[in-house]
Amino acid sequence: MATLLEFKNVSKIYKRGKTETTALDNLSLTLKDDESTILTVAGESGSGKTTLAMLLLGFIEPTIGQIYYKGKDISLLSGSERMTFRKEVQAVFQDPFAVFNPFYTVEHLLEVPIKRFKLAKSRTEIRDRMAEALTAVGLQPDEIFGRFPHQLSGGQRQRINIARALVLRPKVLVADEPVSMVDASLRANILETLRTLQRNYGVSIVYITHDLTTAFHIANSIMVLYRGSVMEAGGVEQVIKYPQHPYTQLLVDSIPWPDLSRRWGQTDLEPSEDTVIGKGCKFYSRCPKAMEVCKTKPPLYQLEPYQTASCFLFKEKPQLEAESLSKALPV
Amino acid sequence: MNPVLKVVDLEVSYYTDAGRAKALDQVNLELNAGEKIGLVGESGSGKSTMALAMMRMIKPPGRIENGQVIVDGTNLTSLSEDEMLRARLSKIAYIPQGAMNSLNPVTRIGAQMIDAIKAHEPTMSKADMKARSIKSLESVELKPEVFKMYAHELSGGMKQRVCIAIGILLEPKVIIADEPTSALDVVTQRQVMETINKVQAEMGAAVILIGHDMGLMAQSMDKVAVMYAGRLVEVSTVKEMFTEPKHPYSQALIRSLPKLDVRGVFQGIPGLAPSLLRLPTGCAFHPRCQEIMDKCKTVRPENQMLASGSRVTCHLYGEGA
Numbered sequence: 001m002a003t004l005l006e007f008k009n010v011s012k013i014y015k016r017g018k019t020e021t022t023a024l025d026n027l028s029l030t031l032k033d034d035e036s037t038i039l040t041v042a043g044e045s046g047s048g049k050t051t052l053a054m055l056l057l058g059f060i061e062p063t064i065g066q067i068y069y070k071g072k073d074i075s076l077l078s079g080s081e082r083m084t085f086r087k088e089v090q091a092v093f094q095d096p097f098a099v100f101n102p103f104y105t106v107e108h109l110l111e112v113p114i115k116r117f118k119l120a121k122s123r124t125e126i127r128d129r130m131a132e133a134l135t136a137v138g139l140q141p142d143e144i145f146g147r148f149p150h151q152l153s154g155g156q157r158q159r160i161n162i163a164r165a166l167v168l169r170p171k172v173l174v175a176d177e178p179v180s181m182v183d184a185s186l187r188a189n190i191l192e193t194l195r196t197l198q199r200n201y202g203v204s205i206v207y208i209t210h211d212l213t214t215a216f217h218i219a220n221s222i223m224v225l226y227r228g229s230v231m232e233a234g235g236v237e238q239v240i241k242y243p244q245h246p247y248t249q250l251l252v253d254s255i256p257w258p259d260l261s262r263r264w265g266q267t268d269l270e271p272s273e274d275t276v277i278g279k280g281c282k283f284y285s286r287c288p289k290a291m292e293v294c295k296t297k298p299p300l301y302q303l304e305p306y307q308t309a310s311c312f313l314f315k316e317k318p319q320l321e322a323e324s325l326s327k328a329l330p331v
Numbered sequence: 332m333n334p335v336l337k338v339v340d341l342e343v344s345y346y347t348d349a350g351r352a353k354a355l356d357q358v359n360l361e362l363n364a365g366e367k368i369g370l371v372g373e374s375g376s377g378k379s380t381m382a383l384a385m386m387r388m389i390k391p392p393g394r395i396e397n398g399q400v401i402v403d404g405t406n407l408t409s410l411s412e413d414e415m416l417r418a419r420l421s422k423i424a425y426i427p428q429g430a431m432n433s434l435n436p437v438t439r440i441g442a443q444m445i446d447a448i449k450a451h452e453p454t455m456s457k458a459d460m461k462a463r464s465i466k467s468l469e470s471v472e473l474k475p476e477v478f479k480m481y482a483h484e485l486s487g488g489m490k491q492r493v494c495i496a497i498g499i500l501l502e503p504k505v506i507i508a509d510e511p512t513s514a515l516d517v518v519t520q521r522q523v524m525e526t527i528n529k530v531q532a533e534m535g536a537a538v539i540l541i542g543h544d545m546g547l548m549a550q551s552m553d554k555v556a557v558m559y560a561g562r563l564v565e566v567s568t569v570k571e572m573f574t575e576p577k578h579p580y581s582q583a584l585i586r587s588l589p590k591l592d593v594r595g596v597f598q599g600i601p602g603l604a605p606s607l608l609r610l611p612t613g614c615a616f617h618p619r620c621q622e623i624m625d626k627c628k629t630v631r632p633e634n635q636m637l638a639s640g641s642r643v644t645c646h647l648y649g650e651g652a
Binding site: 043044153154156187188189192210211212214217237251254257259260263264 | 373516520521546551573585588597
């Protein structure tokens with residue numbers, strides 16, 4: 001089984017004077033070439049979600065560890081390899097209002113990447129390719145060509161963002177909070193679009209969010225981060241329906257389900273003001289079940305075939321090497 | 332019981348180069364003391380305009396064309412500018428969208444709170460002002476030390492709670508919060524909502540929560556008002572709204588919500604929100620409506636009260652249905 005993308009013991013540490021902040025702590029992860037998937041990276045602000053996206057896109061380099069794309073370290077790619085990497089690993093960002101140049105028509109915006117990567121030979125071919133991408137995201141090409149971004153709604157713009165990525169036929173799409181600024185009624189359309197991409201075009205999607213509701217519906221697997229460390233990971237249904245790590249339990253308990261029979265949980269909210277992080281479990285200061293042993297760093301324990309948690313509550317279970325995290329993530 | 336907030340036939344228009352955009356169209360709403368209502372709708376449906384109109388903060392090219400906003404017996408639309416200035420915060424408080432980024436980064440939280448009190452009660456002693464500010468901070472579960480801190484020393488959730496503390500300084504009768512939790516993660520969101528519920532219960536104030544997260548409405552509101560193209564198309568209790576929504580738009584909205592039992596089923600609402608400059612004739616929702624009838628294309632539906640207590644603006648209900 002060929003590996004498309006691999007994080008190998010990646011850490012990112014930001015230094016400011018003498019203080020060091022570990023934004024991402026020893027993460028290993030693989031995406032396979034022949035099986036596309038949707039992986040959710042969930043966590044609150046400051047959990048390292050965006051750092052992960054930036055690393056994956058090659059915008060920043062890891063402090064420790066390597067990131068491989070098709071077996072090659074992405075910080076050491078040659079010119080042409082880098083072009084391929086840029087073409088095949090695409091991104092959709094949070095704010096559909098801020099990413100477009102307001103002076104250009106949609107046509108122009110979609111044309112730029114096609115020309116840049118020399119993907120089409122003639123004008124008709126360019127047009128066909130744009131039309132195909134727009135149709136794939138559920139837009140009518142005739143209605144969209146020639147329009148300016150300000151003439152489109154937020155949902156339409158976000159879908160054009162996805163179409164822009166799609167004209168390049170990417171292998172990996174990093175979607176950083178793609179629906180958080182879109183109206184609830186349009187969210188469904190965008191999520192459906194993302195899933196169609198994965199199913200019909202074989203694009204693997206790394207879906208970064210703090211919204212577990214949408215993650216539950218769209219993803220195959222989930223990885224819950226807290227202050228740069230993996231707290232729990234596994235199949236999305238398993239993790240969200242039966243969360244085991246105290247942090248995941250707190251998260252899932254706080255989801256405002258639009259369902260009157262499922263009220264907000266009664267778990268007491270521990271104050272989060274404490275910013276001191278020791279060497280041990282990063283959730284220690286907030287954890288309702290904190291023990292003495294938690295002052296040391298907990299390894300990952302395998303709870304189910306597709307569920308692993310980094311918590312000493314499960315110390316009876318077999319350990320899972322950090323490098324083998326992906327084994328607990330179904331595709 | 333006399334309602335603490337009464338909005339009567341409120342109408343707001345924006346005069347743009349492209350013509351007049353009716354952002355609020357005959358909006359009627361009543362709210363009792365201690366009641367919590369969620370105001371939902373797509374962007375551009377008039378939610379924030381409604382909040383601004385109630386505060387009389389609509390700026391040109393927008394204008395309040397008609398209607399009254401009565402808070403605790405006082406008609407805000409007939410007050411002078413000076414009187415309105417005093418009514419804001421003391422009778423009706425507004426926590427705007429992204430309020431947590433509105434805190435002044437170079438003055439302490441306490442100074443900003445005292446500013447607000449001073450504007451309304453210039454004769455109060457400094458010690459009393461401080462005592463009141465700290466009491467307000469405590470009621471949103473912040474430590475008194477926050478009084479001396481700067482905004483950058485606080486987390487997002489704490490900043491949002493400071494904004495709520497400022498909002499309740501003068502114990503207003505009505506609190507309007509515009510998407511107070513949209514930038515926060517679920518745990519902090521729940522903390523902030525629990526804070527709002529707590530202060531609301533202590534003060535007996537009425538709360539209007541603007542947002543588009545139906546889950547949040549289900550978890551913490553008593554009633555839900557659905558807005559579409561500047562009109563309130565349905566006002567129902569949370570229970571009615573989630574079990575038996577009346578207006579076809581509310582029904583589509585409820586259907587579009589993610590559920591826990593079935594994974595991966597999405598149902599969006601087809602079509603796009605209409606431009607306020609070129610509203611469809613008759614009922615503005617008719618081009619997207621699944622239960623369209625002939626008269627929806629020509630006759631404008633009136634707002635009516637149903638036997639269940641819901642208010643709905645749709646030809647499917649009432650006389651001639």
